[in-house]
Amino acid sequence: MTKRLEGKTALITGAASGIGxxxxxxxxxxxxxxxxVDLNEELGNQAIKDLQEYQSDSIFIQANLMEHEQLAGIVKKVAEHFGKLDILVNNAHASRQNSIEATTKADFDLSFNTGFYPTFYLMQAALPYLKETKGKIINFASGAGIEGHANQASYVAAKEAIRGVSRVAANEFGPYGINVNLISPISNSPGVEKWASENPEYYQAVLSKIPLQRFGEPESDIGRVAVFLASADSDYITGQTIMVDGGSIKLR
Incomplete structure (x- = not known):
């Protein structure tokens, strides 16, 4: 049986742990x-060892995505290593929680410099390669942005900016046969576990509003949807935000 992504190559940011x-x-x-691609070298090296059990040609690149001038070089390195690039997944994002009253420029700088700008610059750098392969881009949205969760101003601003620029990219890149979609997940991850331990009441409140009554799993729930969006099965879908959140938000 042919595997759905056989022969495809992918660049995935923030992939040393969690959803990535x-x-x-x-x-x-x-x-x-x-x-x-990840900042954490120790976790990245361990992740690539785990992945190489299934695919020996996979590689880890240690990088700080806040160094925006390096991003085009990362894309070039990946494309040259594999001979092409078929899929770009912009997953990495860091932020701090603060009320609007307490939010600072530094909070916005962290969120945009790790989330929005890398997403934008990596799409820009990947475009020539994805034109050749009629490739796929998967970016990440958040229910926090869609619903405007309290104390998430800088994160929400960056996530909604990512949604907006992804829709523009879907329109601009569509004529080249490139699909651009977003996943808005609720998933277990090290970050979520930390957040849950620090905000147990908020965690339970979020969990209680999930119709399927659980947080998703990074591989079996979020990863499988990403496989669909990266495969030929999604060739006629672009510019969409796919809610992979157990039914928490129903977009209209």
């Missing part, structure tokens, strides 16, 4: 070769 690693694992199990 879950997506990378789902991809390699479907035959893709992946380059995972």
């Amino acid at each position: 690693k879950g997506i990378a694992t789902a991809f390699v199990k479907e035959g893709a070769k992946v380059a995972i």
